[in-house]
Amino acid sequence: MTPHKRIPGHRFLHSPGPTRVPDEVMDAMRRQPMDLADPRLEHVIQACETGLKALLQTTADVFMYACNGHGAWEAVIANLLAPGQKVLIAGTGHFSESWAIQAEAMGAQVIRTPWREGYPIDVQAIEAALRADTSHAIVAVFVVHTDTASGMTSEPGKVRQALDATAHPALLVVDVVASLGAAPFVMDAVGANVVLGASQKGLMVPPGLAFVAADAAAMKVAAANPSPRFYWDWARRQSPLCYRKFCGTPPQSLLFGLEAALGLIFHEGVGEVIARHQLIAGAVQAAVDAWSEGGALELFVREPAARSVSVTTVSVNAGIDPEALRTVAREQFQVAIAGGLGPLAGRTFRIGHLGDMNPAMILGCLAGVEAAMQVQGISIGSGGVQHAVAALASKR
Numbered sequence: 155m156t157p158h159k160r161i162p163g164h165r166f167l168h169s170p171g172p173t174r175v176p177d178e179v180m181d182a183m184r185r186q187p188m189d190l191a192d193p194r195l196e197h198v199i200q201a202c203e204t205g206l207k208a209l210l211q212t213t214a215d216v217f218m219y220a221c222n223g224h225g226a227w228e229a230v231i232a233n234l235l236a237p238g239q240k241v242l243i244a245g246t247g248h249f250s251e252s253w254a255i256q257a258e259a260m261g262a263q264v265i266r267t268p269w270r271e272g273y274p275i276d277v278q279a280i281e282a283a284l285r286a287d288t289s290h291a292i293v294a295v296f297v298v299h300t301d302t303a304s305g306m307t308s309e310p311g312k313v314r315q316a317l318d319a320t321a322h323p324a325l326l327v328v329d330v331v332a333s334l335g336a337a338p339f340v341m342d343a344v345g346a347n348v349v350l351g352a353s354q355k356g357l358m359v360p361p362g363l364a365f366v367a368a369d370a371a372a373m374k375v376a377a378a379n380p381s382p383r384f385y386w387d388w389a390r391r392q393s394p395l396c397y398r399k400f401c402g403t404p405p406q407s408l409l410f411g412l413e414a415a416l417g418l419i420f421h422e423g424v425g426e427v428i429a430r431h432q433l434i435a436g437a438v439q440a441a442v443d444a445w446s447e448g449g450a451l452e453l454f455v456r457e458p459a460a461r462s463v464s465v466t467t468v469s470v471n472a473g474i475d476p477e478a479l480r481t482v483a484r485e486q487f488q489v490a491i492a493g494g495l496g497p498l499a500g501r502t503f504r505i506g507h508l509g510d511m512n513p514a515m516i517l518g519c520l521a522g523v524e525a526a527m528q529v530q531g532i533s534i535g536s537g538g539v540q541h542a543v544a545a546l547a548s549k550r
């Protein structure tokens with residue numbers, strides 16, 4: 155089959171980002187660009203800022219960037235950390251490690267807490283590192299809420315408790331790239347000082363737009379940080395003029411899309427969106443549990459409560475090639491799933507189930523993955539899809 159051959163019907167995108175873009179968002183992005191003084195553009199930008207604040211449930215300042223998640227990481231590092239300063243990064247897997255490597259590349263000194271495969275962040279190790287830092291040299295603690303490679307969601311609120319218990323002044327910075335619009339997260343109630351996210355996952359917008367929300371404490375740390383920066387600089391972006399706010403021309407089409415996507419989320423209701431993600435994730439986990447009876451694969455995350463509602467990571471036995479499985483799923487059954495990342499490459503595959511997703515879509519995905527596993531001769535327990543059907547039916 156050549157990649158260019160037209161495949162009839164719907165192709166199922168089950169990567170954990172980029173995710174499917176709803177028609178309403180596609181339609182909104184069809185608008186022509188506006189001149190930068192057009193008040194309608196100002197209105198769209200304000201709607202995006204207000205919507206993101208409402209979704210995060212915060213009064214913090216929101217800064218949007220024409221960039222991906224790595225850009226938002228860079229914005230946080232550039233504003234908060236001068237070269238040589240210390241940051242504590244909670245080990246969650248591939249994404250905490252990637253963020254750590256980026257911080258080191260920008261001159262920060264990174265203290266890592268260990269990551270135990272299949273388990274959420276080690277809060278005791280974080281607390282111990284904070285207690286050991288008697289001079290309060292650690293400027294911030296970085297936490298990835300949902301590590302998209304591990305398929306695991308940690309509790310940033312526990313890190314806030316550790317900061318409070320040790321009376322440590324470090325800022326709490328949370329990456330909600332893979333969890334926003336899917337898992338519950340209330341920035342101000344959690345006590346996060348900075349939160350960052352990107353457009354292409356639960357927000358249901360194409361890649362290319364990211365944001366940071368920074369509270370007063372974070373803005374104070376940034377103001378005192380002497381390290382040179384320009385594009386990412388929060389102070390420079392605090393302006394009512396859109397050209398200043400975006401440090402140049404705003405990514406208008408993506409903003410039109412974000413306004414529409416936030417409208418969809420609020421129209422459905424944030425609670426309903428979260429419940430829908432929980433329902434669908436439960437169906438995926440039920441299917442994988444049933445498949446695991448065949449002895450060839452299992453759910454990667456050991457603690458059920460830490461299993462992400464956005465993405466499910468499945469570990470496979472040695473000898474099974476997840477990349478070959480992905481190819482069969484994509485080319486023969488039109489289901490695009492994701493592979494393993496970092497230390498999990500070659501040992502796992504991932505099913506993304508966030509964003510513009512409904513029960514019928516996930517059943518189609520699971521059936522396609524099951525069929526691909528049959529083609530590949532992978533030993534799976536019977537009734538995976540039926541278990542998913544039962545999980546969906548039991549909650550309705």
Ligand SMILES: Cc1ncc(COP(=O)(O)O)c(C=O)c1O
Binds near residue numbers: 222298302352
């Ligand atoms: C949790 C998390 N943080 C950060 C990133 C980096 O985002 P990007 O790929 O848009 O640079 C990703 C990407 O998947 C992610 O899942």
